[in-house]
Every structure is written in C-alpha cells, then in structure tokens.
Amino acid sequence: MIRDYIYDVSGDCPGNVYLGAGETSLLFDAGMACCGEKMAERAASVLGGRPLDYVFLTHSHFDHVSGIPYIRKRWPGVKVYIAPHGKDILEKPSALRRIREMNEAAAVDQGVAGLSYRDEDLHADGVLADGQVFRLGEWKVTAIETPGHTRDSFSFLVERDFCGERLLVCAETAGVYMEGGRLSPCFLLGYHMSMDSLSKLRGLGADILLFAHSGFAPERRAEDTWKRCMKEHEQAVSRIRAEGKRDILLEDKIRNLAEYYWPESIRKYQPYQAYAVNMKSMLEKVGQEEWPDE
Numbered sequence: 001m002i003r004d005y006i007y008d009v010s011g012d013c014p015g016n017v018y019l020g021a022g023e024t025s026l027l028f029d030a031g032m033a034c035c036g037e038k039m040a041e042r043a044a045s046v047l048g049g050r051p052l053d054y055v056f057l058t059h060s061h062f063d064h065v066s067g068i069p070y071i072r073k074r075w076p077g078v079k080v081y082i083a084p085h086g087k088d089i090l091e092k093p094s095a096l097r098r099i100r101e102m103n104e105a106a107a108v109d110q111g112v113a114g115l116s117y118r119d120e121d122l123h124a125d126g127v128l129a130d131g132q133v134f135r136l137g138e139w140k141v142t143a144i145e146t147p148g149h150t151r152d153s154f155s156f157l158v159e160r161d162f163c164g165e166r167l168l169v170c171a172e173t174a175g176v177y178m179e180g181g182r183l184s185p186c187f188l189l190g191y192h193m194s195m196d197s198l199s200k201l202r203g204l205g206a207d208i209l210l211f212a213h214s215g216f217a218p219e220r221r222a223e224d225t226w227k228r229c230m231k232e233h234e235q236a237v238s239r240i241r242a243e244g245k246r247d248i249l250l251e252d253k254i255r256n257l258a259e260y261y262w263p264e265s266i267r268k269y270q271p272y273q274a275y276a277v278n279m280k281s282m283l284e285k286v287g288q289e290e291w292p293d294e
Contacts, residue, residue, distance in 0.1 A: 005160055006167065008215065009042040011035020016213050016269065017067065018169065019043050019052075020158065024137030027055040028156060028169045029212070030067030032269070033100075033115045034107040040070045054079050054136060056143070057124065058171040058212065059150045060086035060095075062102040063269060069121035082124040083145070083152035090123050105271045128154050138162075146201060148173035148194025149186040157204055168206035168222075173197045174229060177214035179265045183232035188281040190289055191237045198233070202226040213269060236261075237286060244283045254279045 010017040011031055017039050020026040025047055031039050043052060052075040057065055060082060071078055082090070089095045096119040103115055130145035142157040153171040173194050175183040187194035202223075209217040209225055217225040239260065243253045254276050262275045 005163070006210075007042075007046050009039055009046060011038035011042075011067075016063065017043075018210060019046055020139060020160070021046050021050075022138050022160070023050075024054070024139060025050060025052050026136065026139060026141065026158075027052060027071070029058055029064045030055060030071060032063045032106050032110075033066040033069070033103040033117055034110045034112040036067040036070030036117065039067050040074050043071075044074060051075050052078050054081065054134075056128075056141065056154075056156055056169075057082040057086065058155065058169070059083070059153045060089045061150065061172075062099040063106065063274075064172075064212075065090065065122065066099060066103050066117070068123070069117035072121050079126060080124045081126045081128050081143075083154055084127040086150075086152035087124045087127050089152070093119075096122060102271070102274060105273055106269070109267075109271050144201065144204070146171045146173045146197035147189060148197045149188055151189060153197070155201055157206060165207040166205070167208045167210065168201065168204060169210050170201060170212065171197075172212040174201060174211060175233065176266070177211055177218065178261075178263050181218055182260075183229060183236070184261045184266060185233055185236035185240070185282065186278070187233070187237075188278055188285065190285045191233070192289055195230070195233060198226070198229060213266075240282055240286050241291075244287050250280065250283070253283060257283075 005021055007019045007021060009019045016029055017031045018028045055071060055078060068080060107115055128143040132143045134141040138161040140159040144155040144157060146153050146155045149172040153173045155171040156169040158167040158169060172186045175186055178184050206222055209222055211217060219225040219228060243257055246253060257279055258275065
C-alpha cells in the first residue's frame with residue numbers, strides 16, 4: 001500500500017501497476033504477461049471479493065498492457081480504456097504478434113516458463129479523449145493526453161472524494177527514475193514533443209506524482225520533481241545528441257548510451273532488445289528535430 005487507497009499490485013516487477021481500491025476499483029496499467037497471474041492475485045487480495053471495475057492504460061507497449069488477459073480471466077466484466085491509436089494497435093494481428101515476442105523475451109529474462117494468455121483477450125473496450133473526465137463512484141479520473149514516449153500516451157489525474165490530495169499517474173513520457181535518483185528519458189517520438197507534455201503535466205498542480213516503473217517521485221514537493229525532471233531531460237538530450245553525431249556504428253552508439261540508460265533497475269523489466277529499439281528511436285528523432293542553437 002502506498003496510500004490508504006492506492007496499492008502497487010505489480011507482479012515481480014514493482015512500480016508498474018497501481019490499484020485504486022474502493023467501492024469502485026480502478027487499475028492503472030497492467031504490466032507484462034509473465035507477471036500477469038501474480039498481478040491479478042495481488043489485486044484480488046486487496047479487493048477482498050469486490051470486483052475490479054475499470055482499467056486505464058497509459059499506452060500500448062507490451063510491458064503496460066499484457067496483463068489484461070489475466071485481468072479479464074478473473075473479472076470478465078472489467079472495462080478497459082486506452083487512447084484511440086492504442087486501441088487500433090491492439091486490434092492488429094501483427095502488433096499482437098510483436099507484443100507476444102516481447103513478452104516471451106521478458107519471460108526468459110524473468111525465468112518464467114511459458115505464457116498462458118490468448119491474443120484475443122488483449123483488447124480495449126473504450127477510448128480516451130484529452131480532458132475526458134470519468135466520475136466513477138468516489139473517484140474522479142481526468143485523462144490527459146501526453147504524447148512523446150508514444151503517440152498514444154495518456155496520464156491520469158486522480159482525485160478521491162474527501163481525500164484532499166490530487167494524484168497524478170504519469171505516462172512514461174515523463175521518464176523513469178533509476179537508481180541514484182537519475183532519470184531515464186523516454187522521448188521516443190521527439191524531445192520537444194515530450195517537453196511540451198511535461199509542461200502540461202506540471203501545470204496541473206498535482207500533489208503526488210507516480211512515475212512508470214519507479215513509483216513515487218523521490219522529492220517531497222511536486223514542483224521540485226518537475227524542476228529535476230526538466231533538468232534531467234535537458235542533460236539526457238545533450239548526451240544523446242552528442243552520441244548521435246559520432247562517426248561510429250548505430251549499434252555502438254546504443255551500446256554506449258546503455259551505460260547511462262540501461263542500468264540494473266531498468267533491466268529488471270526491460271530486455272536489452274526493448275531498450276535498443278527505444279534508444280534507436282530517440283537517436284533518430286532527436287537527429288531530425290530542429291535546434292535553435294544551430
């Protein structure tokens with residue numbers, strides 16, 4: 001439990017699945033398939049016989065959506081929401097095959113033998129719109145479009161009746177905290193797009209921030225977190241731009257940047273294959289962007 005109403009119910013990879021427990025129950029993201037059964041068991045333990053009503057997905061990457069079949073198996077009436085583009089992705093056989101491949105690689109890394117889910121159970125029931133407000137029992141959930149990590153990235157401002165604090169579940173566009181308090185960048189679609197999304201999130205004035213894969217921001221004040229987040233992103237893009245300009249193979253650039261952005265804490269849930277795909281995208285997108293100082 002991280003508040004008296006929010007629980008980390010991730011499987012073997014903590015910090016990626018959060019449960020809002022109450023008369024109405026909400027799940028934010030669903031993790032990887034290899035953790036799906038344990039995640040569902042943990043959620044059920046918290047709920048104590050009550051149903052899971054809604055799932056809100058921050059984006060369609062395999063490590064955020066692949067627990068959905070395990071959720072549906074236990075709670076067939078659950079409603080799952082994602083961005084329109086994310087819903088389209090989950091309806092493509094080629095995307096489902098790719099998601100399964102990534103899950104199989106993660107399962108090997110986690111020492112899990114075999115995956116027991118059906119591709120047809122990995123789907124969404126409804127779509128999100130920027131600024132859309134869900135009134136769900138004692139909860140008010142506002143969907144915030146925050147592209148940059150992916151085209152379909154959404155964050156969620158969560159308010160609970162009589163709680164007095166506003167919780168922001170940040171999409172991976174905001175980055176991921178690593179050991180030592182450093183931040184791993186995740187601007188796969190571009191640095192400037194991501195920074196616009198960060199400014200949008202900062203302006204919401206949330207009291208508590210939850211980051212993908214890493215949980216609570218380490219700073220006591222949300223504003224201090226945003227200052228650090230902005231600074232870390234600026235440092236990251238400088239490092240990535242410098243590496244991108246080197247006259248070496250792309251594979252070597254990716255390997256060199258892994259020293260900073262694929263540490264042990266990230267390896268627990270992200271295979272090198274997934275890291276390499278992400279870093280390749282960042283190198284390419286940053287190289288295509290316009291920079292005022294040049």
